[in-house]
Amino acid sequence: DAKTTQPPSMDCAEGRAANLPCNHSTISGNEYVYWYRQIHSQGPQYIIHGLKNNETNEMASLIITEDRKSSTLILPHATLRDTAVYYCIVRVAGAGNMLTFGGGTRLMVKP
Amino acid sequence: DGGITQSPKYLFRKEGQNVTLSCEQNLNHDAMYWYRQDPGQGLRLIYYSQIVNDFQKGDIAEGYSVSREKKESFPLTVTSAQKNPTAFYLCASSMRAGVRHEQFFGPGTRLTVL
Numbered sequence: 001d002a003k004t005t006q007p008p009s010m011d012c013a014e015g016r017a018a019n020l021p022c023n024h025s026t027i028s029g030n031e032y033v034y035w036y037r038q039i040h041s042q043g044p045q046y047i048i049h050g051l052k053n054n055e056t057n058e059m060a061s062l063i064i065t066e067d068r069k070s071s072t073l074i075l076p077h078a079t080l081r082d083t084a085v086y087y088c089i090v091r092v093a094g095a096g097n098m099l100t101f102g103g104g105t106r107l108m109v110k111p
Numbered sequence: 112d113g114g115i116t117q118s119p120k121y122l123f124r125k126e127g128q129n130v131t132l133s134c135e136q137n138l139n140h141d142a143m144y145w146y147r148q149d150p151g152q153g154l155r156l157i158y159y160s161q162i163v164n165d166f167q168k169g170d171i172a173e174g175y176s177v178s179r180e181k182k183e184s185f186p187l188t189v190t191s192a193q194k195n196p197t198a199f200y201l202c203a204s205s206m207r208a209g210v211r212h213e214q215f216f217g218p219g220t221r222l223t224v225l
Contacts, residue, residue, distance in 0.1 A: 034213070043115075043201050043216030044154070087153065099214060101146075101153035 004088045009106040012082075018075040020105050022088030025069040032091045033064060034099065035073045037084040044087065044101075047073065078109045114138065115217035117202050122222045124196075132187045132220045134202035141207045143185035144214065147171060148199040157200075160185055189222065196224045 005023040012018040024033065034049040048055055048062045050071070055062045061074040075082055087104040115136045124130045134143065142161050146154040156169030160179040174193025179185055185204075189196045199221050203214040 041199070041219070041221075043203070043219050044214075045216070046213035049213065099154075099156075101155075103153050 004090055004102055006086075006088050006102065006105045008103060009108070011108050011110055012075075012078045014080060014109055014111050015077055018078040018082065018107060018109070020073040020075075020086050020088075020107065021070065022072070023070045024088070024090050027068050027090050029068075033062065033068075033071050034089040034091055035060070035062065036087045036089065036099075036101075037082075038087070038104070039081075039084045047086075049091075078107075080109050080111065083107060083109045115202060115204055115215055117200075117217040117220050120218065120220060122220055124222070124224050126224055127191045129191060130189050130196075130222065132189065132200055132202075132222070134185045134187065134217060135183055136185075136204045136215075136217075137183060138204060138206075138215065139182070140204035140215070141182070142205045143179070144203040144205075145169075145175070145177065145185070145187045146201045146203065148201060148219075154201060157187065196222060198222060 032049050032051050035047040036044040038044040048057055048060050050062045050064055064071045085104040085106050087101050089099050118133045144159040145157040147157055148154050155171050157171055157175050158166055158169055158177040160166035163179055163182050166177050166179050174190055176188045199219050201219045202217045205214045
């Protein structure tokens, strides 16, 4: 599996955009980038995924660099309920649907 | 409502006892997974199953056992051989293994071995 590197923690002001970076420099051509988040003591929640194009849904946007070695998850207007640990995961294609969770980024949204 | 249920939310057991954690899904998903999470850490895969009557070991299967007799159910047994069983256990399912479908997680069971 391609490994990912994320900052351990970040702060964001309520109402501002939260930009969460992820490095995955060893990603291969058929591996997807997935983002999940985990609010304290709950199960992780899927946010978004992408291969090489930028993606947007009702929760967030995912920006993947042209060389695919890094990506950024954008929460356009962070709320206090977005406080969580955010995991960037690169999925190995063809190996079932296993996900390897690293340490993630602990995002604290402050009023 | 469709979803994944895990019961109970909190579970206490004495050391040396086996304990079985329940995981049920009504999403008609083929694949199911068990993860373990320790405080401040990410999730680690224990076992996964892609179809009924088949399952595979994950990264930390020692001391655990599973069964997949029905599509909807994937119980996990924590045996007395598991040296450090106190943890948060999460069950997940996905539509089909090998396809880029996201995993849906249950609320988790927090197991404490006294």
